[in-house]
Amino acid sequence: MQLLLHVKHENQERKEKVYTASFASGYHFRKVNEFDETIDYADISVKEMDTLIGFVCDVFDNQFTIDEFYEGIPSHQVISTITDVFVYVRTGKTPEELEKERNERAEGNESGK
Numbered sequence: 001m002q003l004l005l006h007v008k009h010e011n012q013e014r015k016e017k018v019y020t021a022s023f024a025s026g027y028h029f030r031k032v033n034e035f036d037e038t039i040d041y042a043d044i045s046v047k048e049m050d051t052l053i054g055f056v057c058d059v060f061d062n063q064f065t066i067d068e069f070y071e072g073i074p075s076h077q078v079i080s081t082i083t084d085v086f087v088y089v090r091t092g093k094t095p096e097e098l099e100k101e102r103n104e105r106a107e108g109n110e111s112g113k
Contacts, residue, residue, distance in 0.1 A: 004018050005072030019063045
């Protein structure tokens, strides 16, 4: 899985940087299930948001900090990025990969009629 952040450099210029997560452990899977049991995603607190972002950092082997995540992600992508990481941890695939597989299966079913 890849994550694109806009990293600010010393000259205040932002540059895109791609981070890669190549392994989600059973521990990560357990944490996602724990979050599902304890967090009301419809009414999430700032502390819970920080916890989830910390989890995203952990999945990406702490290549960036919570603050760097917040600084580098477009505001409208915060929640969808957390969701995408959860999907990756649960399935080993990105949402795009899962959608492609669904489409390929659907096309296969269509041609088999």
